[in-house]
Amino acid sequence: MTVSAVITGLGVVAPNGLGVADYWSATCSGKSGIGRVGRFDITQYPSTLAGEISGFDAEDHLPKRLLPQTDRMTQLALVAADWALQDGDIRTSDMAEFRMGVVTANTCGGFEFGEGELRNLWSKGGSHVSAYQSFAWFYAVNTGQISIRQGMRGPSSVVVSDQAGGLDALAQARREIRRGSALVLSGGVDAPICSWGWVALQASGRISTSELADRAYLPFDAEAHGQLPGEGGALLAVEDMAAARDRGARIYGTIAGYATTFDPKPGSGHEPGLRRAIELALADAELAPGDVDVVFADAAADLELDQIEAEAIGAVFGPCEVPVTAPKTMTGRLGCGAGALDVATALLSIRDGCIPPTTNIDPMSSYDLDVVTETRPATVRNAMVLGRGIGGFNSALIVGAV
Template identity: 60%
Template sequence: MRTTAVVTGIGVLAPNGVGLDEFWAATLKGVSGIARMTRFDPAGYPCTLAGEVDGFDAAEHLSSRLLPQTDHMTRMALVASDEALRDAAISPADLDEYSMGVVTASASGGFEFGQRELENLWSKGSKHVSAYQSFAWFYAVNTGQISIRHGMRGPSGVLVGEQAGGLDALAQARRHLRRGTDVVVSGGVDSSLCPWGLVAQLSSGRLSTGTAPDTAYLPFDERAAGYVPGEGGAILIMERADAAARRGGPTPYGVIAGWGASMDPAPDSGRPAGLRRAIVAALADAEISPAAVDVVFADAAGEPDLDRAEADALSAVFGPGGVAVTAPKTMTGRLYSGGAPLDTAAALLSIRDGVVPPTVNTTRLADDRLDLVIDTPRTAAVRTALVVARGYGGFNSALVVRATA
């Protein structure tokens, strides 16, 4: 019998809400966190909008010793992991340090920290570069800092697959649980909202140049013309079901039931995109049929060709209009490695509360094959949800979450 991996705690920092309850309330109300960037002046850049995490002051949560060592991204990840552990009623000091692991995802590492130290190098010289630059920029830094903070010395790692990496991290966490680890902290939190980070994102050619927050990011809409970047994400506490029951923790949010991944073929190869294969693999891993899925949390690239490819995959698996589809990331922007874990958190809350959150601003559907939940939440008996994510470079990932019973 395969080990059941359950989610017992969730920590969230999102552009439309700091903390799980605030995020979920805002999401169900259709409240957007997309606005003109404030972390730096975006004048002169083609992209001026972003989903920034407003109201987050790391100094209120972390020691003054830790702040100089960490990028903004890592500070958010540490606070999210603290929240997730509290939510799961876990005190790491009470557990065997080797029974706890950490697996996070990253798309870019600590760009803001890196930019600051490069500026110091160029303008002041090498003696003015922080020694912490050696790791603060690194893809694995969130995993390392979380594990150090909580004394977690079990199996750990980092997955780098852009937007898809967040689901891959949850799948890797499930592998560790199946191999005997009791608790794994997993998910993703990203932030690259600095000039260097923005320029790197612009190279994809997929960022929206719109200046109106309510029309800049319109997935599956006739007017779709790119996406808005964002920051934040979610950290999930995953446990073996038997270990969670043994310690008498809270009722789990749900089960990580299935996962699948694929790669797209080379451009102009004439071969089909790989998203359908990832979805089929996830359903097979969960041992369910497409009919068992109540809602799909879409990747929602916001670019016409990519939106069409996603609609192709979903209609091929579920049939035209065969499943409810939603994209609450229209309220946050695309959060890279943090986006899919945040969607997974929303999917688990949909199961808990029997409601599908809305896709906001999309009003002129470009594809009538999708049953897109628009503007207002839809009440539904949600037992099983599919989360879909695609990363720049051809990464595809799909995750099935379901109710515990």
């Protein structure tokens, strides 16, 4: 019998809300966390808007000894992990340490920490570079710091696949549960908003240069002209369904299906891989297209990429046959945090019977998508989340009610 992996705890750190309650309230009411960058002097850059988290002071949540050795990204991830365990009423002290693991996704590592140490190197010399630089910048640092803090010494890893990463990490968590782990903390958190990170993001050529927060990130809109970066994401507590029920846990939903594909070489003439990922995820979940009640879109806000996504959704589900939403228009695209946050949002949609909106857009009718632009009451039993990463990554994950 296949072991079912279920999600019992959510830890959310997002530009429009810290914690599940604040984030969900803001998202359902259409409240945006996008604004002018305030973490550094943005005046010399062509792009000036992002989804920044306000009101977060790491000293309020973490021991002071951790602060000098961690980037803002890791501080957010550590707090999200704490909140996921609290939300799931999980006491790690009651579990065997080698049956608990951590699987996170990451896009940029600790950019801000690394930038600070490079400044020290250039201006003061090598003796002023922190020893913590050896790991604080690294992609796997969130996994390592969470596992140390929580005493989770079981199978752990990191996934690096851009916007698809949060979904890929949760799929790996499901594999570890099926292999016998009792608990896996999984998801993604990124924080690229510093001058070094900003330069790297600009190099993609996909960042909006609009000065208007409500017209800067417009997926599926005729005026789409690039995405907006953001910081944050979500970590989720994944457990075996039988064990979760035995301890009387509240279960948000199950990881019902997943698939990942890779796009063909540009110019090859072959179809992009997103449609195939959707079809394979449905097959993995043993669901028909009509069983999916909402699709959380990748929402690139690029006319070509939006067209590809719309065609893939339409080919599988039919024109305007499934509601499509992208609440990331209120947060920006959070790197590997995007997919994990969308999964958390999908589970809240299942819990509360509503689909959150894609804000500020006027969907192009030619896409033949039923894009949700106002919060919509709906019975949601199964939700699909899509994620695509630069370089050709495509992932589709389905969460279902239990």
